[in-house]
Amino acid sequence: MRITRTVSSRRGRRSAVVVATSALTASALLLTGCSSGTDSGGSGSDSANGQITLTVADYGQFGYKEAGLFAKYHKLHPNITVKENVTADEANYYPKLLQELNSGSGLGDVTGIEVGRIKEVVDTKADSFVDLSKTIKPSDWVSWKEAQATTDDGKIIGAGTDIGPMSLCYNRDLFKKAGLPTDRDQVAKLVAGGWDDYLKLGEQYKKNAPSGTYFMDSASAMYNAVVSSSTEQYYDKDGKPVYKSSPSVKKGWDLAAQAAKEKLTQGLPQFDPAWQTALRKGTMATVVCPAWMAAQIATYAGPSYKGKWDIAKAPGTAAANWGGSFLAVPKAGKHTKEAAALAKWLTSPAQQAAVFKAAGLFPSNQGAYSLPDVQNGKLPYFNNAPIGKIYAQEASSIPVAVLGPKDADIKKAFSDQINNMEQRGTKPADAWAAATKNIEKIVG
Amino acid sequence: MATTTPTRDAHIPPPRRPAPPRAAGGRGGKWRSRLWRFDDKASPYAYIAPFFLVFGAFGLFPLVYTGWIALHHVEMTGLDQMSWVGWGNFDTILHDSEFWTSVANTFVIGVISTVPQLLMALGLAHLLNYKLRASTFFRTLILTPYATSVASAALVFALVFRADGGILNWLLHFIGLGHTNWANGHWTSKIAISAIVIWRWTGYNTLIYLAAMQAVPTDLYEAAAIDGASRWQQFRKVTIPSLRPTILFTIVISTIGAMQLFGEPLLLEGGSLGATGGNENQYETLSVYLYHYGWGLGHLGPAAAVAWAMLALLLIIAGINLLVGRLVRKSAA
Numbered sequence: 001m002r003i004t005r006t007v008s009s010r011r012g013r014r015s016a017v018v019v020a021t022s023a024l025t026a027s028a029l030l031l032t033g034c035s036s037g038t039d040s041g042g043s044g045s046d047s048a049n050g051q052i053t054l055t056v057a058d059y060g061q062f063g064y065k066e067a068g069l070f071a072k073y074h075k076l077h078p079n080i081t082v083k084e085n086v087t088a089d090e091a092n093y094y095p096k097l098l099q100e101l102n103s104g105s106g107l108g109d110v111t112g113i114e115v116g117r118i119k120e121v122v123d124t125k126a127d128s129f130v131d132l133s134k135t136i137k138p139s140d141w142v143s144w145k146e147a148q149a150t151t152d153d154g155k156i157i158g159a160g161t162d163i164g165p166m167s168l169c170y171n172r173d174l175f176k177k178a179g180l181p182t183d184r185d186q187v188a189k190l191v192a193g194g195w196d197d198y199l200k201l202g203e204q205y206k207k208n209a210p211s212g213t214y215f216m217d218s219a220s221a222m223y224n225a226v227v228s229s230s231t232e233q234y235y236d237k238d239g240k241p242v243y244k245s246s247p248s249v250k251k252g253w254d255l256a257a258q259a260a261k262e263k264l265t266q267g268l269p270q271f272d273p274a275w276q277t278a279l280r281k282g283t284m285a286t287v288v289c290p291a292w293m294a295a296q297i298a299t300y301a302g303p304s305y306k307g308k309w310d311i312a313k314a315p316g317t318a319a320a321n322w323g324g325s326f327l328a329v330p331k332a333g334k335h336t337k338e339a340a341a342l343a344k345w346l347t348s349p350a351q352q353a354a355v356f357k358a359a360g361l362f363p364s365n366q367g368a369y370s371l372p373d374v375q376n377g378k379l380p381y382f383n384n385a386p387i388g389k390i391y392a393q394e395a396s397s398i399p400v401a402v403l404g405p406k407d408a409d410i411k412k413a414f415s416d417q418i419n420n421m422e423q424r425g426t427k428p429a430d431a432w433a434a435a436t437k438n439i440e441k442i443v444g
Numbered sequence: 445m446a447t448t449t450p451t452r453d454a455h456i457p458p459p460r461r462p463a464p465p466r467a468a469g470g471r472g473g474k475w476r477s478r479l480w481r482f483d484d485k486a487s488p489y490a491y492i493a494p495f496f497l498v499f500g501a502f503g504l505f506p507l508v509y510t511g512w513i514a515l516h517h518v519e520m521t522g523l524d525q526m527s528w529v530g531w532g533n534f535d536t537i538l539h540d541s542e543f544w545t546s547v548a549n550t551f552v553i554g555v556i557s558t559v560p561q562l563l564m565a566l567g568l569a570h571l572l573n574y575k576l577r578a579s580t581f582f583r584t585l586i587l588t589p590y591a592t593s594v595a596s597a598a599l600v601f602a603l604v605f606r607a608d609g610g611i612l613n614w615l616l617h618f619i620g621l622g623h624t625n626w627a628n629g630h631w632t633s634k635i636a637i638s639a640i641v642i643w644r645w646t647g648y649n650t651l652i653y654l655a656a657m658q659a660v661p662t663d664l665y666e667a668a669a670i671d672g673a674s675r676w677q678q679f680r681k682v683t684i685p686s687l688r689p690t691i692l693f694t695i696v697i698s699t700i701g702a703m704q705l706f707g708e709p710l711l712l713e714g715g716s717l718g719a720t721g722g723n724e725n726q727y728e729t730l731s732v733y734l735y736h737y738g739w740g741l742g743h744l745g746p747a748a749a750v751a752w753a754m755l756a757l758l759l760i761i762a763g764i765n766l767l768v769g770r771l772v773r774k775s776a777a
Contacts, residue, residue: 092719269723423723
């Protein structure tokens with residue numbers, strides 16, 4: 001008995017050591033285990049006969065495939081094949097991009113950057129990107145677009161793709177069943193007074209709503225639309241975070257709280273799988289629609305809803321820009337010269353117009369505005385809504401927003417808590433406290 | 445080591461080859477014996493060096509470097525710019541209620557996944573220890589979940605627990621139970637995650653127990669049977685005491701596993717919700733918290749501090765484990 005005791009107590013001690021070492025190693029590995037370089041992105045690869053493959057890494061819908069631009073580019077440059085590496089959610093895409101920039105591997109030859117991130121990238125990662133100031137002419141773009149991608153010393157790290165002028169997407173079938181007008185001008189008139197009118201329309205919808213359907217997908221979308229319409233959003237001009245006192249944040253928040261209380265929303269975080277499923281099932285009557293959202297709806301709602309959606313002018317008169325992206329060329333790529341040429345080509349007027357025609361992403365390159373594809377642009381999926389007219393009107397009066405390095409994360413923190421109000425009935429005051437606490441952590 | 449060295453010196457083995465006749469001067473012999481001695485002393489270190497080199501590069505260095513990062517302000521956006529903050533990062537996380545939520549979540553999920561898991565494994569091992577037809581088949585079958593990757597297991601269970609059209613909700617509606625949003629609830633989400641863990645690891649522990657059970661001498665059971673002990677008494681009085689070291693081992697391993705639970709909570713809902721452990725952090729474990737802090741928010745300093753806090757917690761748990769184990773043994777003796 002004594003023998004077994006000493007033996008097992010030594011085992012006990014040893015097991016403590018085992019715990020310690022394996023714990024140390026494992027937690028260390030967890031932390032240092034950066035991306036081990038997935039080859040899916042991969043910098044362009046060569047083959048013997050001078051053939052190269054360029055990878056465009058992006059997120060959501062950039063509309064290039066829909067517009068057939070990669071195939072077209074291959075036709076123009078038979079030695080270049082373009083591949084696309086898409087991440088559905090930008091919130092997953094960006095951390096990955098940062099890791100890849102740090103490790104210098106796994107990057108696309110051309111990589112998308114969202115407007116909510118561009119300030120941080122310009123401030124901290126400009127050295128990792130090819131300077132495009134010799135490749136593109138910033139004055140071709142709407143006045144503020146390229147300024148957002150320019151460093152203090154005049155380097156341009158991204159070529160603007162689209163901007164996100166606001167509109168309202170709505171499901172004609174559901175509107176009809178709920179006894180609401182389906183004509184886009186009539187719908188626009190109903191919400192012409194602004195977002196309060198939008199909520200009133202929601203009340204009306206709720207009265208006769210087909211069972212299992214909701215007026216909007218997520219109140220956070222409405223919140224974002226409201227915030228997007230103001231110059232000062234989360235940071236002031238000196239780069240100080242002012243999200244707590246920003247009037248547009250407050251207004252958007254209150255409206256979202258009201259929508260949550262009145263149960264006008266399905267409360268699904270946008271772009272999440274559940275949100276995609278809801279689009280496919282057609283349970284949401286309206287989605288606040290920055291230009292690029294149309295492509296998301298068309299993709300996830302699928303062909304069976306073709307022609308059943310429509311697009312009306314956004315509520316209110318204040319123009320807003322939500323989202324939009326840039327194409328940048330990481331220095332780590334093997335073919336940065338070819339990649340820069342591709343980025344330039346993809347963002348030049350004709351291509352932006354083609355993307356607009358195919359997927360509804362609104363051009364940021366002003367040269368595209370006079371092209372017939374934009375001026376007479378119609379989306380068949382959305383009952384041939386004249387998006388060219390709708391967005392051009394809106395785009396001309398978009399305010400020049402002050403950007404901050406953590407805009408995207410702050411926006412997400414507010415959206416998350418709005419989602420809690422919708423889904424869990426969290427009290428607005430508690431949700432606000434949680435949001436601001438999380439944002440303090442984000443701003444760090 | 446200290447106790448074994450003198451005995452080893454006491455009988456130095458003869459040279460492997462017959463020693464050549466020694467030169468008269470004895471100088472070469474002296475040199476040779478010195479070399480021999482050097483070989484005897486040094487070569488063991490050379491033999492074990494590969495392990496320690498690999499461990500140093502992939503275990504110790506990251507560990508120490510993580511500690512170094514934990515004392516600095518480092519951002520994902522600027523890895524080369526480190527500024528010293530001392531214990532600031534630890535201060536930050538210890539004052540973050542989300543950290544304590546994660547500690548509590550990790551602990552709760554750990555208990556409700558480990559305890560049933562080990563009890564079930566013990567029972568299953570006992571059943572498999574009987575003479576069975578096709579016993580190899582059953583043993584293989586029970587290990588199958590262990591061979592599944594976390595990602596695929598989590599994906600399948602995500603479909604099972606889905607609020608909207610999940611298999612479990614569909615089954616529950618037959619017995620009149622309402623619609624449950626599993627991932628959204630504070631307890632239901634933890635139960636869902638525990639289910640994945642239990643599913644994956646029960647078989648593994650079963651096999652370990654089974655191996656230990658088969659090493660228990662049969663005469664103990666025979667003696668017990670002669671004394672009139674029932675099956676249940678045999679299990680309690682013979683099997684369990686013989687398995688005590690093995691049980692301790694599985695507890696230690698499961699505790700470490702529970703502490704580092706990551707893939708299951710991250711993938712239960714997936715997307716941005718998974719990265720924060722649910723919309724109210726209701727199933728955020730420490731690893732997810734670490735990941736979110738480092739990779740989501742890009743603040744690597746606090747993330748490294750979380751890693752060290754996890755280590756500290758593990759050591760505390762290991763200490764308690766040791767104490768309890770000792771007490772149990774003392775009371776058994």
